[in-house]
Amino acid sequence: MSVTVITTLGRMARWEPDAARRLQQAALDLFATRGYERTTAAQIAASVGLTERTFFRHFSDKREVLFFGQDVFVQAFLDGVDAAPPHASPIEIVTCALRGAAAQFPDERRVHSRARQSVIEQNPALQERESHKLASLATALAEALRARGVGEPAATLAARSGATVFEIAFTQWIREGEHLSLVDVTANVLHELVTLTAPARRTPAGRRRHE
Amino acid sequence: MSVTVITTLGRMARWEPDAARRLQQAALDLFATRGYERTTAAQIAASVGLTERTFFRHFSDKREVLFFGQDVFVQAFLDGVDAAPPHASPIEIVTCALRGAAAQFPDERRVHSRARQSVIEQNPALQERESHKLASLATALAEALRARGVGEPAATLAARSGATVFEIAFTQWIREGEHLSLVDVTANVLHELVTLTAPARRTPAGRRRHE
């Protein structure tokens, strides 16, 4: 079967373009309405006029359709590392990376991010994939730190801490009623981490702060 | 089909006992020799005289067979939290938790842990499961901290940091030639984390320490 499409320029194209993005959008919609497990890859594909086989040509996994395009976000992290000043300490480098990554999420993306996260939260298989993506991000970050001369285990430690801070900040940023930008939330959480691990002075850091 | 078994007491039993553990051992062996993807659940089951269906009665997943029994390890973490003194700070509580968990791995377990980890490292699907287990551990830890009055995001931050420290320490403990106990390695990595996030004094902490 072939589908002939008239593009905006009036020229003929054999296939409607942007298949991956269309599949992704359809998947998110279907997952949100019918649930992740109750929607098959074939259904997603059919809903945008494609076949199951084509779905799996674009995504290695059924789950992966929800994580399409994360590379640019990881790259923002890495670019942030490169943007850090030459003699910056590991935390300073991570601070730069976090700023770069957080900037990728302007407030307009909140609604979409919230919808996506809500789907993920409702399915263990998707949570698993997300955990792994976060771990991969930390691994990439650690390598970038090592490339800048940071030793082990400092590099891995700093990288994972950065990923953790981002995750917590993101969760908070998505919350209904949150008004701060992701960049600001991230900075706050990072500061919280520093005070948390700082040797105790007089206040028992982090205890009962929100009660 | 039924298999009659003569136990050590000489009495008849319908099934050979300890099916889950036998399946687990067989799975580890087969994964190590033939590879994870090239061994089916049916093969594992057949190798200990059971059927595929029974395999999936014991393990929700093919992957899960490698993570059987982790609950006692998570519990050791939680017990460590309970064992912490009443007014301990979040990091102090986490320190106790780490000690409790690390104590679960005496040096005799090194060889087995190494073999298991080697299988996991060779397969993305297993790595994914491991990432998720670590994340779940952190979630459980965070809840235990919250139950002790630690607020957010301090609880989540401390919990994830603890999980990260454990992971790094475990990786190092497993390495060929490592002679320290897991308890000691864990303490070292935790100390490294504290110095890493400490505001810089004169030495840029963590840089070029291992070169």
Place this chain on the structure above:
DNA sequence: TGAAGTGACGTCAGTAACTGACGTCAGTCA
């Protein structure tokens, strides 16, 4: 201009990871 790619898709057949329904039978307990 036309012949030889190329890329994005469809079709078909197959494997393996699960799942539900149901049957079996030694051991247990009333």
Place this chain on the structure above:
DNA sequence: TGACTGACGTCAGTTACTGACGTCACTTCA
């Protein structure tokens, strides 16, 4: 003794994938 239970087997079915191969609009280059 008889009802019940728990751990297993059997069978049939669904869905997530994978490999092989065919199709055809579009591109490239002689």
